[in-house]
Amino acid sequence: MxxxxxxxxxxxxxxxxxxxxxxxxxxxxxxxxxxxxxxxxxxxxxxxxxxxxxxxxxxxxxxxxxxxxxxxxxxxxxxxxxxxxxxxxxxxxxxxxxxxxxxxxxxxxxxxxxxxxxxxxxxxxxxxxxxxxxxxxxxxxPFHEFGVKDPEQRYRERYLDILLNSKVRKALVDLYKIEMTMRLILDKKNFVEVHTPKIQPIYGGALAKPFVTKIEALDRMGYLSIAPETYLKRLVVAGLHRVYEIAVCFRNEDIDVTHYPEFIQLEAYKAFGDWNDILDLTEELVAESVKAVYGDYKVEITKPDGEKETLDFSRPFKKMTLEEAVETYGGINIKNKTHEELVEIAKQLGVGIDDPRKGKLVENIFEKVAEKKLRNPTFITLFPRDISPLARPYRVDPNYAERFELYIAGMEVGNGYSELNNPIIQYMAFKEEEELRKKAGRGTETHPMDKDFIRALEYGLPPTGGTGIGLYRLIQILSGLPSIKDVIPFTYVIPDDFQTLAEIEPKLIEFYKDLYVKE
The missing domain is CATH 2.40.50.140 (Nucleic acid-binding proteins)
Known part of the structure; x- marks a missing residue:
């Protein structure tokens, strides 16, 4: 009626x-x-x-x-x-x-x-x-009096949700402003913005499950890009010594409040630098873009539960090793523990132990006891080498990688390291990943063998530092929205069955039939 x-x-x-x-x-x-x-x-x-x-x-x-x-x-x-x-x-x-x-x-x-x-x-x-x-x-x-209350309708008719929800609309605009600020910072440092392929013969640059497609013209399988990393490093080999991309990435994995199969991240690579240089760059990009958009390094956010929290993006950000974070926030000493000892700790905490890598156990323990407690921007450093196949070994102890991750409001936002530029070590790392994949099965996140990338390294990659910053996650935190889907303009929805107005009332077609001219 x-x-x-x-x-x-x-x-x-x-x-x-x-x-x-x-x-x-x-x-x-x-x-x-x-x-x-x-x-x-x-x-x-x-x-x-x-x-x-x-x-x-x-x-x-x-x-x-x-x-x-x-x-x-x-x-x-x-x-x-x-x-x-x-x-x-x-x-x-x-x-x-x-x-x-x-x-x-x-x-x-x-x-x-x-x-x-x-x-x-x-x-x-x-x-x-x-x-x-x-x-x-x-x-x-419905306008403000009612708004879009049904969660399914919010994402199905996203244009209506954005129209009515000023918080979501502001997040989309703020994301654009953050991207623009980061571009300006990188431009002043002589970085070049590029585009890497989104359909690739071998996926790589991260440990993730890809989307599989087919190129009909070539009768070949292809993969949607999970990260631009290996192609950006190919460009460093090619002479573009400072290069970046604000890249659309695809990972065929979980959908939850902090994960979505399609997302954007900024990845930047700086030749003749290491993880210390790239950590400073990551800090500058995040801190200065936040200040430019929100007017201050200190930003008050409203968490999904309604509680207010002030995040301080003043530089320098806090730094601690992964092992220090586990001990500080979980009261657990994992340094120099054997694989068997780590398995027992993981069992007591109720975290996964299926992955055979020692480093994955360490990472799982960290995520359980420390991750959510990292509120202000914090760099976690020295990740295990066996879960960092594209990073250089730590120059003091090769059991670790010269790798950091940036955490804000209990969420991983960035990942960077000294890039592995030795083609022999890179081959061995990929070979180890390949063997692990055969042994542990496809459910284990491993990096595939990429011989062309190794061949590129064989032409010579200078010492290089690289970083990736998850822009959707960053804006989700700053906007205080409960789900990453809230800051993505449009997400995948299963088509529903409904009638357009032309189907509901054919008389509307009669009104405009004369404008639909066909020869």
């Missing part, structure tokens, strides 16, 4: 617009926008209540609220930057547009031309001198 009512009202509205000659899908093809809401409010903040100007602007946006008071309409109009109030007086609108004043509704798009004023109530507004209906909302929008 509710659907029948709004569809009936929609048909009546379009019929009236056609009769008036003001159907926006026939007459409104563009609109000159000369100003944006927030710029107007900032520029004219000095106006006193009741003060008017002769400054004329043109704005366009969606009607969020509309209040009719006798001969005056007060409209909250939203553009990309925010909200501006529109004051529309009936006695200034000439036919046939005067009829629109009773037809326009929440969700419709308007173009407004008018003067800047501050109302007696004290609000910066635009006193409309002319307006145009540019588009209509065909489906009813």
């Amino acid at each position: 509710v659907q029948e009512t709004w569809v009936k009202n929609l048909v009546e509205k379009i019929s009236k617009l056609r009769d008036l000659g003001l159907d926006p899908y026939r007459v409104a093809y563009r609109y000159d926008v000369t100003a944006f809401s927030e710029d107007i409010k900032n520029k004219y903040s000095h106006l006193q209540p009741g003060e008017e100007t002769n400054d004329t602007v043109s704005v366009a946006g969606r009607i969020w609220h509309i209040r009719r008071h006798g001969g005056i309409l007060f409209i909250d109009l939203y553009d990309q930057m925010g909200r501006i109030q529109i004051v529309l007086r009936r006695d200034t609108v000439k036919p046939p547009k005067d009829a629109l004043l009773d037809l326009i509704d929440k969700g419709d798009f308007l173009g407004i031309k008018g003067r800047i004023i501050r109302t007696k109530a004290g609000e910066i507004s635009i006193l409309a001198e002319d307006f145009d209906l540019l588009s209509i909302a065909w489906r009813p929008i």
